[in-house]
Amino acid sequence: MLSGVTVGLRERKKQATRAALHESALRLVAERGLDRVSVDDIAADAEVSPRTFFNYFPSKDDAVIGLDPEHPLRLAEALSARPATETPVQALRAAQVAEAARMAAESQLWPLRLQVVDAHPALAARLTASFAQSEQLLAEWLADRTGTRAELDVQPSLLAAVQGSVMRSALHRWRAGGYTASLPALVAEGWDQVEAGFPAPRR
Amino acid sequence: MLSGVTVGLRERKKQATRAALHESALRLVAERGLDRVSVDDIAADAEVSPRTFFNYFPSKDDAVIGLDPEHPLRLAEALSARPATETPVQALRAAQVAEAARMAAESQLWPLRLQVVDAHPALAARLTASFAQSEQLLAEWLADRTGTRAELDVQPSLLAAVQGSVMRSALHRWRAGGYTASLPALVAEGWDQVEAGFPAPRR
DNA sequence: GCGCATGTTTGCAGTGAGTGCAGTTTTCCT
DNA sequence: AGGAAAACTGCACTCACTGCAAACATGCGC
Numbered sequence: 001m002l003s004g005v006t007v008g009l010r011e012r013k014k015q016a017t018r019a020a021l022h023e024s025a026l027r028l029v030a031e032r033g034l035d036r037v038s039v040d041d042i043a044a045d046a047e048v049s050p051r052t053f054f055n056y057f058p059s060k061d062d063a064v065i066g067l068d069p070e071h072p073l074r075l076a077e078a079l080s081a082r083p084a085t086e087t088p089v090q091a092l093r094a095a096q097v098a099e100a101a102r103m104a105a106e107s108q109l110w111p112l113r114l115q116v117v118d119a120h121p122a123l124a125a126r127l128t129a130s131f132a133q134s135e136q137l138l139a140e141w142l143a144d145r146t147g148t149r150a151e152l153d154v155q156p157s158l159l160a161a162v163q164g165s166v167m168r169s170a171l172h173r174w175r176a177g178g179y180t181a182s183l184p185a186l187v188a189e190g191w192d193q194v195e196a197g198f199p200a201p202r203r
Numbered sequence: 204m205l206s207g208v209t210v211g212l213r214e215r216k217k218q219a220t221r222a223a224l225h226e227s228a229l230r231l232v233a234e235r236g237l238d239r240v241s242v243d244d245i246a247a248d249a250e251v252s253p254r255t256f257f258n259y260f261p262s263k264d265d266a267v268i269g270l271d272p273e274h275p276l277r278l279a280e281a282l283s284a285r286p287a288t289e290t291p292v293q294a295l296r297a298a299q300v301a302e303a304a305r306m307a308a309e310s311q312l313w314p315l316r317l318q319v320v321d322a323h324p325a326l327a328a329r330l331t332a333s334f335a336q337s338e339q340l341l342a343e344w345l346a347d348r349t350g351t352r353a354e355l356d357v358q359p360s361l362l363a364a365v366q367g368s369v370m371r372s373a374l375h376r377w378r379a380g381g382y383t384a385s386l387p388a389l390v391a392e393g394w395d396q397v398e399a400g401f402p403a404p405r406r
Numbered sequence: 407g408c409g410c411a412t413g414t415t416t417g418c419a420g421t422g423a424g425t426g427c428a429g430t431t432t433t434c435c436t
Numbered sequence: 437a438g439g440a441a442a443a444c445t446g447c448a449c450t451c452a453c454t455g456c457a458a459a460c461a462t463g464c465g466c
Contacts, residue, residue: 010413010462038451049416054453087403125332129324132331146404151379154372154392159401161368169361176354189357197400198362200290201349213433213442220443241422252445257424 018056020046022066026112029064034120061126064116066109072134075099079141088142088155092163093191100170100184107179114175131167135160166190221259223249225269229315232267237323264329267319269312275337278302282344291345291358295366296394303373303387310382317378334370338363369393 024045028037039060043050057063078098082091103110117123138160143150150156170186227248231240242263246253260266271277281301285294306313320326341363346353353359373389 125328128331129328158372165364195400197398
């Protein structure tokens with residue numbers, strides 16, 4: 001019933017292969033640059049055939065980013081669990097701080113990911129796109145929660161987009177500060193700004 | 204000196220070819236879908252050789268999106284022209300409302316663009332990426348203006364990202380409403396939310 | 407343990423994006 | 437008019453990605 005439990009050898013092998021492909025892709029691209037690494041290189045490094053690569057990732061870029069495909073669903077679950085008395089901003093903030101803590105735990109992968117994303121605009125686009133996919137879902141959840149229409153009212157689509165902005169900005173500053181700061185704290189700092197309406201800083 | 208004036212036949216032809224390629228790409232993809240249109244098709248439709256296509260756009264996707272490459276510079280200029288007494292949010296809002304008016308004037312192209320972008324996630328990524336490129340510049344301008352550090356302080360990077368969110372959300376709602384609303388008004392409505400810190404709507 | 411159903415891996419052959427280069431044509435300027 | 441500079445084009449090449457069908461591994465009932 002629960003998704004986390006390991007079911008059998010087959011499933012475990014698939015997870016391992018997926019992780020191996022992602023880590024090979026990430027490491028090789030970090031070392032040599034995106035256009036000096038072919039899919040064949042990645043497949044060879046992960047010890048599968050080139051054809052198998054495409055059973056796991058639809059494109060080279062996706063393998064390099066390698067995000068958990070179930071992430072949007074977890075976000076949706078986390079939000080549904082928030083008490084109904086919270087405002088949308090409070091619920092998003094709480095869910096995202098929790099998410100940030102989970103991401104910070106993967107402390108090996110994120111610095112590499114952010115490094116390669118920073119070096120290759122095409123990868124930045126892919127990463128942003130995966131955030132954007134969650135945002136679509138998020139907008140509908142927000143519309144549902146506030147009794148507005150996702151397509152026509154301002155708040156659902158804008159707040160969903162802003163939520164992505166908070167995370168991207170936090171990741172950006174996390175990297176810029178050499179990963180010394182706490183990612184959840186950076187996320188919280190972002191939401192402080194949002195809730196305060198971006199006050200002009202005193203000079 | 205000024206960039207707007209047409210300099211000669213050569214420059215005018217280049218602009219025309221670029222526009223023709225973009226419009227062919229956009230129209231064909233809207234009609235048939237992204238993967239049923241080849242670069243050769245687009246080049247043939249615009250009456251240039253396939254090889255010439257790549258002198259104008261680095262990829263098929265870029266041709267379909269076809270954004271003005273000088274846009275980030277114009278945004279920077281517009282912002283520098285704002286009075287220094289304005290808060291960052293006020294300046295961004297004013298610049299973006301003006302930008303929205305300019306975009307709404309291109310009323311033939313945007314509905315098609317938004318249609319194809321909506322139908323093809325890969326194109327959405329490219330469009331978002333071009334917004335993100337402006338955001339990089341914007342973050343530095345904001346840091347400069349408020350005397351903060353673009354890399355480490357919250358406001359520059361977050362506000363730059365939020366600015367993009369406001370525009371994307373406005374475009375989304377513009378399309379959802381069948382282009383009956385005024386784009387500048389939708390943008391302004393977004394900024395109202397941002398300035399108010401996303402108040403919980405009354406049920 | 408045995409064998410069948412099902413899912414996974416792989417090779418092969420093909421399409422089409424994108425690039426470097428070298429030769430030709432067009433525009434510009436004097 | 438005539439030469440310099442820029443744009444256009446064809447050719448040959450690499451590599452991402454896909455469909456198909458054959459080999460292979462795993463799970464499961466017996």
